[in-house]
Amino acid sequence: MKKFWNWVKNEEGRTLYFDGYIAADSWYDDDITPQKFKAELNASVGNISVWLNSPGGDVFAGNQIYNMLKEYKGKVTVKIDALAASAASVIAMAGDEIVMSPVSMLMIHNPATMIFGEAADFQSGIKMLGEAEIVERIFNDYVSGKGTFVIAKELNAEGMLTVAGGRWHPSTVLNILKNEKYKGDVKLQKTYSKDHLTKKKCINHGEVDSYYIEENHSPIVTKKIWEEAQQVMLQRAEAKGNATDTKGKHQNRYPLTGMLFCSKCGAPLTRRTWNSKYDCKKIVWQCSTYIKEGKKACLGTAIDDATLSRLTIKQKTVVEEVLKGGQKYYRYTSKSK
Numbered sequence: 001m002k003k004f005w006n007w008v009k010n011e012e013g014r015t016l017y018f019d020g021y022i023a024a025d026s027w028y029d030d031d032i033t034p035q036k037f038k039a040e041l042n043a044s045v046g047n048i049s050v051w052l053n054s055p056g057g058d059v060f061a062g063n064q065i066y067n068m069l070k071e072y073k074g075k076v077t078v079k080i081d082a083l084a085a086s087a088a089s090v091i092a093m094a095g096d097e098i099v100m101s102p103v104s105m106l107m108i109h110n111p112a113t114m115i116f117g118e119a120a121d122f123q124s125g126i127k128m129l130g131e132a133e134i135v136e137r138i139f140n141d142y143v144s145g146k147g148t149f150v151i152a153k154e155l156n157a158e159g160m161l162t163v164a165g166g167r168w169h170p171s172t173v174l175n176i177l178k179n180e181k182y183k184g185d186v187k188l189q190k191t192y193s194k195d196h197l198t199k200k201k202c203i204n205h206g207e208v209d210s211y212y213i214e215e216n217h218s219p220i221v222t223k224k225i226w227e228e229a230q231q232v233m234l235q236r237a238e239a240k241g242n243a244t245d246t247k248g249k250h251q252n253r254y255p256l257t258g259m260l261f262c263s264k265c266g267a268p269l270t271r272r273t274w275n276s277k278y279d280c281k282k283i284v285w286q287c288s289t290y291i292k293e294g295k296k297a298c299l300g301t302a303i304d305d306a307t308l309s310r311l312t313i314k315q316k317t318v319v320e321e322v323l324k325g326g327q328k329y330y331r332y333t334s335k336s337k
């Protein structure tokens with residue numbers, strides 16, 4: 001097997017390139033081994049960049065590389081050149097920072113055997129399969145009219161335990177009903193490393209980008225019943241008069257308003273429709289200082305709405321334009337309070 005990675009060293013540090021398939025064959029078959037990769041990774045120290053342009057490959061190899069990069073002491077910046085699909089998208093998630101070209105794609109498809117992530121995720125995946133029966137029943141009971149209180153009571157009465165081995169509460173039932181993983185989707189980077197030296201995990205409340213991937217793994221319940229459960233949840237909350245939270249989300253026509261900021265001057269980005277000679281209509285978010293006061297006040301930041309639509313932005317985010325090799329990339333960092 002050909003080595004599927006490549007190191008380049010220059011004054012900026014080390015860059016690791018993955019171009020093409022990640023271990024097209026099993027990487028145990030010959031001398032291209034995980035150990036060899038690890039030895040090369042740890043042969044030097046300092047921050048590294050990882051360039052990815054790969055349609056995927058062996059998911060298991062992808063996971064091992066992901067884990068090794070996660071354990072690596074220096075900062076890991078992942079740059080997606082054009083495509084990071086399947087196994088390559090797993091590697092991409094090892095980045096302390098992920099930079100995507102506006103034309104690049106991050107894609108995770110749906111082999112039944114694939115569970116994204118590290119050891120803990122695999123364990124939860126196995127648990128997920130084990131709890132399938134209870135999960136299915138909870139969804140069915142809920143959409144057919146039972147409340148979370150009754151469902152919890154019945155499960156306890158039958159001696160069923162939660163995944164954590166505890167008793168059922170209405171809130172545990174509700175958490176299952178709300179969890180997108182049961183319909184096969186996944187939100188990546190729910191946790192992130194606050195400090196890449198200690199690799200301490202924190203819950204991602206929007207401090208880093210999170211990506212929502214549909215159909216990441218085999219679902220336990222159908223999308224239809226999952227959506228139905230969300231509807232029922234909303235209706236019951238409305239009936240109780242405490243649905244403001246869920247309703248508010250839909251009131252804002254442009255949920256990104258007030259969320260994006262210019263990296264150069266700090267001003268908010270405003271939504272604009274560009275009418276150009278070439279493409280008839282294009283929606284962009286542009287620095288409001290630049291719009292109001294012109295180039296002298298700020299050189300401006302502009303980003304396509306289409307580019308943003310691939311990201312989930314929940315926290316105030318600074319958008320930075322990065323030029324590298326004649327191409328424009330965007331870097332997203334959370335705006336400090």
Ligand SMILES: [Zn+2]
Pocket residue numbers: 262263264265266267287288289290298299300301
């Ligand atoms: Zn600006």
